[in-house]
Amino acid sequence: MKDMKKPDWLRVSYNMSEVRSVYDLADRLELNTVCRESGCPNIGKCSKCGSATFMILGKYCTRNCRFCEVDHGVPVPPDPDEPRRLAEAVKTLGLSHAVVTSVTRDDLPDGGASVFADCVREIKRATGATVEVLIPDLKGDGAALDTVIDSDPEVIGHNVETVRRLYPAARPQAVYERSLAVLRYLKDRSRGGFVKTAFMVGLGEKEDEVKELIRDVRATGCDLLTLGQYLAPTHEHVPVAEYVTPVTFEKYKEYALSLGFLSVTAHPLARSSYMAGDMLREAEQKRNEAK
Amino acid sequence: MKITVTMPELKKGMTSAVLCRWCVEEGQKVKKGFELFDTETEKAVSAVEAEEDLTVVRLLADEGDEVAVGAPLFEAETAE
Numbered sequence: 001m002k003d004m005k006k007p008d009w010l011r012v013s014y015n016m017s018e019v020r021s022v023y024d025l026a027d028r029l030e031l032n033t034v035c036r037e038s039g040c041p042n043i044g045k046c047s048k049c050g051s052a053t054f055m056i057l058g059k060y061c062t063r064n065c066r067f068c069e070v071d072h073g074v075p076v077p078p079d080p081d082e083p084r085r086l087a088e089a090v091k092t093l094g095l096s097h098a099v100v101t102s103v104t105r106d107d108l109p110d111g112g113a114s115v116f117a118d119c120v121r122e123i124k125r126a127t128g129a130t131v132e133v134l135i136p137d138l139k140g141d142g143a144a145l146d147t148v149i150d151s152d153p154e155v156i157g158h159n160v161e162t163v164r165r166l167y168p169a170a171r172p173q174a175v176y177e178r179s180l181a182v183l184r185y186l187k188d189r190s191r192g193g194f195v196k197t198a199f200m201v202g203l204g205e206k207e208d209e210v211k212e213l214i215r216d217v218r219a220t221g222c223d224l225l226t227l228g229q230y231l232a233p234t235h236e237h238v239p240v241a242e243y244v245t246p247v248t249f250e251k252y253k254e255y256a257l258s259l260g261f262l263s264v265t266a267h268p269l270a271r272s273s274y275m276a277g278d279m280l281r282e283a284e285q286k287r288n289e290a291k
Numbered sequence: 292m293k294i295t296v297t298m299p300e301l302k303k304g305m306t307s308a309v310l311c312r313w314c315v316e317e318g319q320k321v322k323k324g325f326e327l328f329d330t331e332t333e334k335a336v337s338a339v340e341a342e343e344d345l346t347v348v349r350l351l352a353d354e355g356d357e358v359a360v361g362a363p364l365f366e367a368e369t370a371e
Contacts, residue, residue, distance in 0.1 A: 006331065006335065006336050010334075010335045010336060011329065011335065011336045011337075011338060012335045012336070012337055012338065013326065013337070013338045013340055014299075014301060014337040014338065014339050014340065015324065015339075015340040015342065016299045016339070016340075016342055017342040017343075036302075036303055037303065039302040039303060039332075039333070039334055040334075041334045041335035041337075043302075044337065044340075069303075231333070231334035231335070232333060232334075233333055233334065234333055235333075269335075
Protein backbone atom coordinates (compact mmCIF):
# COMPACT_ATOMS: atom_id res chain seq x y z
CA MET A 1 0.00 0.00 0.00
CA LYS A 2 2.05 2.89 -1.33
CA ASP A 3 2.21 6.26 0.43
CA MET A 4 -0.09 5.19 3.26
CA LYS A 5 0.06 7.88 5.96
CA LYS A 6 2.16 6.79 8.90
CA PRO A 7 0.30 6.67 12.19
CA ASP A 8 1.39 8.74 15.18
CA TRP A 9 2.87 5.72 16.93
CA LEU A 10 5.58 5.52 14.25
CA ARG A 11 7.06 8.88 15.26
CA VAL A 12 10.55 8.52 16.72
CA SER A 13 13.18 10.89 18.05
CA TYR A 14 16.55 11.27 16.40
CA ASN A 15 19.62 13.13 17.64
CA MET A 16 22.37 13.16 15.07
CA SER A 17 25.24 13.69 17.52
CA GLU A 18 24.12 10.74 19.67
CA VAL A 19 23.77 8.51 16.63
CA ARG A 20 27.13 9.67 15.34
CA SER A 21 28.91 8.84 18.61
CA VAL A 22 27.81 5.20 18.42
CA TYR A 23 28.53 4.86 14.73
CA ASP A 24 31.90 6.56 14.87
CA LEU A 25 32.89 3.79 17.28
CA ALA A 26 31.53 1.10 14.96
CA ASP A 27 33.36 2.65 12.01
CA ARG A 28 36.61 2.94 13.96
CA LEU A 29 36.42 -0.74 14.87
CA GLU A 30 35.28 -1.72 11.38
CA LEU A 31 32.06 -3.25 12.68
CA ASN A 32 28.62 -3.33 11.15
CA THR A 33 25.39 -2.78 13.01
CA VAL A 34 22.04 -4.12 11.97
CA CYS A 35 20.61 -0.82 13.20
CA ARG A 36 22.27 1.05 10.37
CA GLU A 37 22.25 -1.66 7.71
CA SER A 38 18.55 -2.34 8.16
CA GLY A 39 17.53 1.29 8.61
CA CYS A 40 16.06 0.56 12.03
CA PRO A 41 13.60 3.24 13.15
CA ASN A 42 14.83 2.87 16.74
CA ILE A 43 18.34 4.04 15.93
CA GLY A 44 17.78 7.37 17.69
CA LYS A 45 16.34 5.79 20.81
CA CYS A 46 19.06 3.17 21.12
CA SER A 47 21.85 5.65 20.40
CA LYS A 48 20.51 7.81 23.22
CA CYS A 49 21.18 4.84 25.52
CA GLY A 50 24.57 4.21 23.90
CA SER A 51 23.37 0.90 22.56
CA ALA A 52 23.57 -0.90 19.23
CA THR A 53 23.07 -4.38 17.81
CA PHE A 54 26.12 -5.62 15.99
CA MET A 55 25.99 -7.55 12.76
CA ILE A 56 28.92 -9.88 12.15
CA LEU A 57 30.21 -11.73 9.08
CA GLY A 58 30.10 -8.72 6.80
CA LYS A 59 27.33 -6.57 5.44
CA TYR A 60 26.30 -8.64 2.41
CA CYS A 61 23.67 -11.32 2.86
CA THR A 62 23.52 -14.43 0.69
CA ARG A 63 19.72 -14.40 0.84
CA ASN A 64 17.41 -11.77 -0.52
CA CYS A 65 14.32 -11.63 1.68
CA ARG A 66 11.73 -9.28 0.26
CA PHE A 67 11.18 -7.41 3.52
CA CYS A 68 14.80 -6.80 4.53
CA GLU A 69 16.96 -3.76 3.90
CA VAL A 70 20.30 -5.50 4.48
CA ASP A 71 22.20 -5.64 1.19
CA HIS A 72 22.19 -8.85 -0.82
CA GLY A 73 25.51 -9.52 -2.49
CA VAL A 74 28.77 -11.39 -2.62
CA PRO A 75 29.97 -11.89 0.96
CA VAL A 76 33.51 -11.37 2.21
CA PRO A 77 35.56 -14.04 4.02
CA PRO A 78 35.11 -14.10 7.81
CA ASP A 79 37.48 -11.77 9.66
CA PRO A 80 39.25 -13.69 12.46
CA ASP A 81 39.80 -10.45 14.40
CA GLU A 82 36.11 -9.46 14.36
CA PRO A 83 35.28 -11.11 17.74
CA ARG A 84 38.03 -9.12 19.47
CA ARG A 85 36.91 -5.82 17.98
CA LEU A 86 33.30 -6.63 18.77
CA ALA A 87 34.16 -7.25 22.41
CA GLU A 88 36.06 -3.96 22.46
CA ALA A 89 32.96 -2.15 21.21
CA VAL A 90 30.76 -3.82 23.84
CA LYS A 91 33.25 -2.80 26.51
CA THR A 92 33.58 0.77 25.26
CA LEU A 93 29.80 1.22 25.14
CA GLY A 94 29.50 -0.35 28.58
CA LEU A 95 26.78 -2.74 27.48
CA SER A 96 25.56 -5.15 30.14
CA HIS A 97 23.70 -7.18 27.52
CA ALA A 98 25.17 -7.49 24.04
CA VAL A 99 23.08 -8.54 21.06
CA VAL A 100 24.87 -9.97 18.05
CA THR A 101 23.35 -10.98 14.76
CA SER A 102 24.69 -11.64 11.29
CA VAL A 103 23.90 -11.66 7.65
CA THR A 104 22.97 -15.12 6.41
CA ARG A 105 26.06 -16.90 5.14
CA ASP A 106 24.88 -19.88 3.15
CA ASP A 107 28.29 -19.85 1.44
CA LEU A 108 30.15 -20.95 4.58
CA PRO A 109 30.24 -24.64 5.53
CA ASP A 110 28.92 -23.94 9.03
CA GLY A 111 26.92 -20.85 8.07
CA GLY A 112 29.17 -18.75 10.29
CA ALA A 113 28.35 -20.67 13.48
CA SER A 114 31.98 -20.82 14.63
CA VAL A 115 32.31 -17.05 14.31
CA PHE A 116 29.17 -16.57 16.40
CA ALA A 117 30.68 -18.88 19.02
CA ASP A 118 33.99 -17.00 18.99
CA CYS A 119 32.13 -13.71 19.45
CA VAL A 120 30.12 -15.02 22.40
CA ARG A 121 33.22 -16.34 24.15
CA GLU A 122 35.25 -13.21 23.51
CA ILE A 123 32.52 -10.85 24.72
CA LYS A 124 32.07 -12.90 27.89
CA ARG A 125 35.81 -13.13 28.48
CA ALA A 126 36.53 -9.46 27.87
CA THR A 127 33.45 -7.76 29.30
CA GLY A 128 31.33 -10.03 31.46
CA ALA A 129 28.24 -8.90 29.59
CA THR A 130 25.39 -11.31 28.98
CA VAL A 131 25.14 -12.22 25.31
CA GLU A 132 22.22 -12.75 22.97
CA VAL A 133 22.77 -14.09 19.48
CA LEU A 134 20.22 -13.86 16.72
CA ILE A 135 21.18 -16.51 14.20
CA PRO A 136 20.05 -17.46 10.70
CA ASP A 137 18.54 -20.91 10.27
CA LEU A 138 22.02 -22.35 9.48
CA LYS A 139 20.06 -24.57 7.07
CA GLY A 140 18.92 -26.53 10.10
CA ASP A 141 22.40 -28.10 10.44
CA GLY A 142 22.56 -29.67 13.92
CA ALA A 143 26.35 -29.53 14.11
CA ALA A 144 26.37 -25.81 13.30
CA LEU A 145 23.61 -25.14 15.81
CA ASP A 146 25.55 -27.13 18.43
CA THR A 147 28.57 -24.92 17.80
CA VAL A 148 26.55 -21.84 18.75
CA ILE A 149 24.81 -23.57 21.68
CA ASP A 150 28.15 -24.74 23.09
CA SER A 151 29.36 -21.15 23.42
CA ASP A 152 26.64 -20.68 26.09
CA PRO A 153 24.96 -17.40 25.18
CA GLU A 154 22.22 -16.42 27.60
CA VAL A 155 19.78 -16.09 24.69
CA ILE A 156 19.76 -17.72 21.27
CA GLY A 157 17.28 -16.25 18.86
CA HIS A 158 16.12 -17.27 15.44
CA ASN A 159 13.38 -15.30 13.77
CA VAL A 160 10.37 -16.87 12.13
CA GLU A 161 9.65 -13.43 10.65
CA THR A 162 6.11 -14.02 9.34
CA VAL A 163 3.18 -16.41 9.17
CA ARG A 164 3.39 -19.68 7.23
CA ARG A 165 1.34 -18.49 4.22
CA LEU A 166 3.57 -15.50 3.51
CA TYR A 167 6.90 -17.34 3.40
CA PRO A 168 7.00 -17.77 -0.39
CA ALA A 169 6.38 -14.06 -0.97
CA ALA A 170 8.40 -12.58 1.87
CA ARG A 171 11.04 -15.17 2.66
CA PRO A 172 11.45 -17.35 -0.42
CA GLN A 173 14.79 -18.89 0.57
CA ALA A 174 13.57 -19.96 4.00
CA VAL A 175 11.16 -22.68 5.11
CA TYR A 176 8.56 -22.19 7.83
CA GLU A 177 8.90 -25.71 9.22
CA ARG A 178 12.68 -25.50 9.19
CA SER A 179 12.63 -22.33 11.30
CA LEU A 180 10.34 -24.03 13.78
CA ALA A 181 12.63 -27.07 13.81
CA VAL A 182 15.61 -24.80 14.54
CA LEU A 183 13.80 -23.30 17.53
CA ARG A 184 12.87 -26.77 18.78
CA TYR A 185 16.46 -27.97 18.40
CA LEU A 186 17.82 -24.92 20.23
CA LYS A 187 15.39 -25.45 23.08
CA ASP A 188 16.12 -29.16 23.37
CA ARG A 189 19.89 -28.71 23.37
CA SER A 190 20.52 -25.42 25.14
CA ARG A 191 21.71 -25.80 28.70
CA GLY A 192 19.76 -23.18 30.56
CA GLY A 193 19.85 -20.55 27.86
CA PHE A 194 16.65 -18.93 26.67
CA VAL A 195 15.34 -19.35 23.15
CA LYS A 196 13.79 -16.39 21.42
CA THR A 197 12.05 -15.54 18.18
CA ALA A 198 10.48 -12.55 16.51
CA PHE A 199 8.07 -11.84 13.73
CA MET A 200 6.48 -8.94 11.95
CA VAL A 201 2.85 -8.07 11.40
CA GLY A 202 1.41 -5.78 8.77
CA LEU A 203 2.45 -7.96 5.81
CA GLY A 204 -1.10 -9.04 5.08
CA GLU A 205 -1.55 -11.82 7.62
CA LYS A 206 -4.87 -12.46 9.35
CA GLU A 207 -5.41 -12.58 13.09
CA ASP A 208 -5.99 -16.33 13.11
CA GLU A 209 -2.73 -16.82 11.20
CA VAL A 210 -0.86 -14.75 13.77
CA LYS A 211 -2.33 -16.82 16.58
CA GLU A 212 -1.41 -20.02 14.76
CA LEU A 213 2.15 -18.74 14.44
CA ILE A 214 2.30 -17.88 18.13
CA ARG A 215 1.04 -21.36 19.01
CA ASP A 216 3.48 -23.04 16.61
CA VAL A 217 6.39 -21.12 18.08
CA ARG A 218 5.36 -21.80 21.65
CA ALA A 219 5.02 -25.50 20.87
CA THR A 220 8.76 -25.59 20.13
CA GLY A 221 9.43 -24.54 23.73
CA CYS A 222 10.53 -21.05 22.72
CA ASP A 223 10.71 -18.76 25.78
CA LEU A 224 10.80 -15.20 24.46
CA LEU A 225 8.82 -13.51 21.72
CA THR A 226 9.01 -10.13 20.03
CA LEU A 227 6.43 -8.77 17.60
CA GLY A 228 6.76 -5.58 15.60
CA GLN A 229 5.23 -3.70 12.69
CA TYR A 230 6.64 -4.48 9.25
CA LEU A 231 8.00 -1.32 7.68
CA ALA A 232 8.94 -1.45 4.01
CA PRO A 233 12.53 -0.29 3.47
CA THR A 234 11.79 1.00 -0.05
CA HIS A 235 9.07 0.81 -2.67
CA GLU A 236 11.00 -2.11 -4.19
CA HIS A 237 10.28 -4.26 -1.13
CA VAL A 238 7.08 -6.00 -0.09
CA PRO A 239 4.61 -3.20 0.64
CA VAL A 240 3.07 -2.61 4.05
CA ALA A 241 -0.44 -4.06 3.96
CA GLU A 242 -1.61 -2.56 7.23
CA TYR A 243 -0.45 -0.51 10.18
CA VAL A 244 -1.42 -2.69 13.12
CA THR A 245 -2.63 -0.70 16.11
CA PRO A 246 -0.96 -0.75 19.53
CA VAL A 247 -4.21 -2.19 20.91
CA THR A 248 -3.91 -5.21 18.61
CA PHE A 249 -0.27 -5.64 19.60
CA GLU A 250 -1.34 -5.71 23.22
CA LYS A 251 -3.93 -8.36 22.38
CA TYR A 252 -1.29 -10.54 20.73
CA LYS A 253 0.97 -10.06 23.73
CA GLU A 254 -1.72 -11.22 26.14
CA TYR A 255 -2.43 -14.22 23.94
CA ALA A 256 1.26 -15.18 23.82
CA LEU A 257 1.69 -14.78 27.58
CA SER A 258 -1.36 -16.97 28.15
CA LEU A 259 0.45 -19.74 26.28
CA GLY A 260 3.40 -19.60 28.63
CA PHE A 261 6.05 -17.37 27.07
CA LEU A 262 8.32 -15.96 29.78
CA SER A 263 8.58 -12.54 28.18
CA VAL A 264 6.81 -10.93 25.25
CA THR A 265 7.46 -7.55 23.69
CA ALA A 266 4.75 -6.50 21.28
CA HIS A 267 4.87 -2.96 19.98
CA PRO A 268 4.79 -1.35 16.54
CA LEU A 269 8.42 -0.28 16.88
CA ALA A 270 9.66 -3.49 18.48
CA ARG A 271 12.46 -5.26 16.64
CA SER A 272 14.33 -8.46 17.50
CA SER A 273 16.70 -6.78 19.93
CA TYR A 274 14.24 -4.20 21.26
CA MET A 275 14.49 -4.04 25.07
CA ALA A 276 16.45 -7.29 24.86
CA GLY A 277 18.18 -6.89 28.22
CA ASP A 278 14.86 -6.22 29.96
CA MET A 279 13.33 -9.31 28.36
CA LEU A 280 16.21 -11.46 29.58
CA ARG A 281 15.87 -10.13 33.13
CA GLU A 282 12.10 -10.72 33.11
CA ALA A 283 12.60 -14.29 31.90
CA GLU A 284 15.28 -14.98 34.51
CA GLN A 285 13.03 -13.62 37.25
CA LYS A 286 10.09 -15.76 36.17
CA ARG A 287 12.28 -18.84 35.92
CA ASN A 288 13.68 -18.24 39.40
CA GLU A 289 10.20 -17.70 40.85
CA ALA A 290 9.08 -20.99 39.34
CA LYS A 291 11.90 -22.92 41.02
CA MET B 292 28.16 31.63 16.05
CA LYS B 293 25.94 31.48 13.01
CA ILE B 294 25.29 27.99 11.70
CA THR B 295 23.18 26.44 8.97
CA VAL B 296 21.39 23.24 9.92
CA THR B 297 20.99 20.83 7.02
CA MET B 298 18.91 17.74 6.32
CA PRO B 299 20.70 14.85 8.05
CA GLU B 300 21.21 11.44 6.52
CA LEU B 301 18.87 9.53 8.79
CA LYS B 302 19.42 6.19 7.17
CA LYS B 303 21.77 4.41 4.83
CA GLY B 304 21.39 5.51 1.23
CA MET B 305 18.92 8.29 2.01
CA THR B 306 19.17 11.07 -0.56
CA SER B 307 16.25 13.27 0.52
CA ALA B 308 13.29 13.39 2.89
CA VAL B 309 10.05 15.26 3.22
CA LEU B 310 9.99 18.01 5.82
CA CYS B 311 6.65 17.19 7.43
CA ARG B 312 6.40 19.79 10.16
CA TRP B 313 8.36 22.49 11.90
CA CYS B 314 8.39 22.16 15.71
CA VAL B 315 10.07 25.58 16.12
CA GLU B 316 9.58 29.08 14.76
CA GLU B 317 11.93 31.90 13.88
CA GLY B 318 13.35 33.62 16.94
CA GLN B 319 12.75 30.65 19.23
CA LYS B 320 15.50 29.65 21.67
CA VAL B 321 15.79 25.93 22.28
CA LYS B 322 17.93 23.66 24.42
CA LYS B 323 19.93 20.67 23.24
CA GLY B 324 17.55 17.77 22.68
CA PHE B 325 14.56 19.94 21.77
CA GLU B 326 12.63 18.63 18.76
CA LEU B 327 13.22 20.90 15.77
CA PHE B 328 11.29 19.32 12.92
CA ASP B 329 9.60 16.13 11.74
CA THR B 330 10.83 14.44 8.63
CA GLU B 331 9.50 11.31 7.03
CA THR B 332 11.56 8.44 5.69
CA GLU B 333 10.32 5.07 4.46
CA LYS B 334 10.07 3.54 7.91
CA ALA B 335 9.13 6.31 10.32
CA VAL B 336 8.54 9.95 11.04
CA SER B 337 11.68 11.18 12.78
CA ALA B 338 11.56 14.11 15.18
CA VAL B 339 15.04 15.54 14.75
CA GLU B 340 16.49 17.05 17.92
CA ALA B 341 18.81 20.00 18.44
CA GLU B 342 22.40 18.87 18.89
CA GLU B 343 23.18 21.93 21.02
CA ASP B 344 21.46 24.99 22.52
CA LEU B 345 20.53 27.39 19.72
CA THR B 346 18.29 30.20 18.54
CA VAL B 347 16.39 29.67 15.30
CA VAL B 348 17.08 32.66 13.02
CA ARG B 349 15.50 31.83 9.67
CA LEU B 350 13.62 28.85 8.32
CA LEU B 351 14.76 27.96 4.79
CA ALA B 352 12.30 25.22 3.84
CA ASP B 353 8.54 24.84 3.92
CA GLU B 354 6.50 22.04 5.37
CA GLY B 355 5.86 19.52 2.62
CA ASP B 356 9.14 20.25 0.81
CA GLU B 357 11.30 17.33 -0.24
CA VAL B 358 14.76 18.35 0.99
CA ALA B 359 18.00 16.75 -0.20
CA VAL B 360 20.42 15.37 2.36
CA GLY B 361 22.87 18.15 3.16
CA ALA B 362 20.58 20.91 1.88
CA PRO B 363 19.93 23.85 4.25
CA LEU B 364 16.89 23.70 6.52
CA PHE B 365 17.39 26.70 8.79
CA GLU B 366 19.89 29.24 10.05
CA ALA B 367 20.61 29.46 13.75
CA GLU B 368 22.82 31.14 16.33
CA THR B 369 24.70 29.08 18.88
CA ALA B 370 26.56 30.20 21.97
CA GLU B 371 30.03 29.33 20.66
